[in-house]
Amino acid sequence: MARRTPLWDRHVARGARMVEFGGYEMPLQYSGIRDEHLAVRGRAGVFDISHMGEVLLTGAGAEASVQRLVANDVARLSPGSALYGVMCTEAGGIVDDVIVYRRLQGEGGSPPPEDGFLVVVNAATREKDVAWMRAHLLADTELTDISDRIALIAVQGPGAVDIVAPLCEAEVRDLRPFRSTGARVAGIDASTSVVSRTGYTGEDGVEIYIDADRGGELWDALLDAGRDRGLVPAGLGARDTLRLEAGLRLYGQDMDESVDPYSAGLGWTVKLAKGDFCGSDALRRIAEQGPPRTTVGLSLEGRSIARHGHPVRDGDREAGEVTSGGYSFTLGHGIATALVDPGVAGSDHLDVDIRGTMTAAAVVPLPFYKRPRS
Amino acid sequence: MPDLSGFRFTATHEWVETVDGGARVGITDFAQAQLGDVIFLEMPEVGTTLKAGDRFGVIESVKAASDLFVPVGGRVAEVNGALADAPERVNTDPYGEGWILRLEDVDEAGASLLDEAAYTRLTT
Structure with missing residues (x-):
């Protein structure tokens, strides 16, 4: 039985064609993939991507654990900043591609005083990733899978920031790519409400993390705010055609555990100089010999x-x-x-x-x- | 809804309409809706002879490639050349401008066809 995101009833009410993806029943399209694709390139689209997984790593050992798990270097991330990276097997194969945020204070319920990271993983690999991460955590690190507590909504397109900015109690226009900020959006009170200048379409835009039970309100508020600016709901079909044009990789299709990051064109995310991490010996060899x-x-x-x-x-x-x-x-x-x-x-x-x-x-x-x- | 009383259908979601001693073939509205935006059609050479149920081409939508099967046999007299530049006509007008083939020397041997009522039951 496929899982449902907090926005499932809204997709069905709009007549979206639903498909199973990554274990979730997700909207493939509303008006049509072509329409939605062109809307995002020309104006703006709003996507339910609540199927994505969110894993919190907290505790005194969190940074060392993330450095071990992810091939990119998170040491230089300031609070709220994010980077793209891969987790690799000891043989250098890709376990998953992820976005890692250094947590903002006060995000995700009662804030622990320690440093923390949020790792955003693919839906289809969430259970595998959590098991992999647990098996490779260093001391003094606590892992919490908060995926089911978070709704994630992306607004993407040249008009996205103009739609979202007036709703946010933070200056979203000043947010640089791969930065996030805690902000109440559309007046919705939530324990987590984070706006991130990230996306998977090749356009400008934001992704908003919010408590699962407030996701529906946020979805409605975004569509209301964007109505006069041509904002349309967009499904996974358009998300796929958009990300392909933008040259963004899709886990399970462009890469899996049989593919190393250099072969996948993701060598730029591998930071061998940071020291040893999962897969570093193999990746060092591949970097020297040239990828297969x-x-x-x-x-x-x-x-x-x-x-x-x-x-x-x-x-x-x-x-x-x-x-x-x-x-x-x-x-x-x-x-x-x-x-x-x-x-x-x-x-x-x-x-x-x-x-x-x-x-x-x-x-x-x-x-x-x-x-x-x- | 167009008048489909002269149309017959297959379980693989093609339609056939007998016209002027020949037959026009296309895919149904249900099929186009399931496929989504049509991008490209691979069609047979004019003159090809087909038996009922033969695969005659491929329809590519944004989502997938699907085989096309002729509802009845016959000789391919014409393919809808307008679809090369405007394949979206299969989506916008599947029973009209989105027709795919015209057959002559129609042969219904081995054909398994449904009337509109039976096809509607199949797809609802």
Whole structure:
């Protein structure tokens, strides 16, 4: 039986098409993926992403534990700041990709005096991640899975901040990317109410963490506030096409425990210089020898669509496979990311075997789409 | 709702309408709604001869690729070329401008067709 987010009844009432994703019954689309995608690129969309997991690490050993678990370096994070990183197995395979915040004081109920971190994990891997984290915690660290206590709502698009800022009792416009602040939103009292300048669409925007039982009120308030600015509810379908255009990876599709972060194009999140951590020996070896595969962007002609698992060829030889593929509504052609043999990454063109038809694809840099800077 | 009294349907959500000694084929409104935004159709060559139930192409939506099957047999006389540039017509007008194939020399041998009432029961 799939779980429901605190906003489930609102999605159903709006007639959203619901699908199971990561163990949750989630909205795939409301008006249509194309409409929602273009709304986010042009105006703004609001997403229920309450399926994401939130894990608190507190106690005197929390920072050392996070440093052991995550390959990126959290030492320099100031309170409220976040970074993107991966957790790796001892062999260097990716356990999950995560966002790590150094906690703001007073967030998440009664604030412990110690330092603390919030690790945001994928829904489908939440139980696995919690078990992995518990097994690798250092002394004086307490782990609390608060996923079920938190609703998470993303507002994304060039108009997102203009919609959210007037509702917030904090200056959201001044919030830099990957920073968060505690703020009452839309006058809703909650023990947790944190606005973060983060997202998964390639657009400007925020993600708001709030007590699960206040999530519905926040959703309604955001839609009300955005009505005159073209804000639409958007589902996981648009979230996927948006993140693919933005070159953002999806766990379980672009990477899993058989893929190391260098192959996945996430080597920039691995900080070998910080000292030993889970997977560091293997990652050091991979960094020295060169990764076994590399992630490339593919641009397909016309409307051909490459999908996860389609073979990629370089002339007669196997070169790898597509990890994510779809149609880019912004660019008007098919796009894909593929894990390939590093020897072919310099090629101008590769072929994708789409159900037996060899389809030419240009090798292009990621991301496919970058938002215009204002 | 368009008048579908002349249409027959398959359990795989295609429709067929007999016109001028031939037949037009497309996918149903239920199918297009399930597929979501249609991006691309892979269609057979004109002149190809198909038997009822043969796979004749693929429809790509944002979500997935799905096989298409002909409700009746026949020779492909025409494919809807307008869908190359405007595949969204399958979504906006599945029984009209979103038609996919026109068949001639129609052969209903082996066809398993539903009338509108039976198809509606299948999808509700």
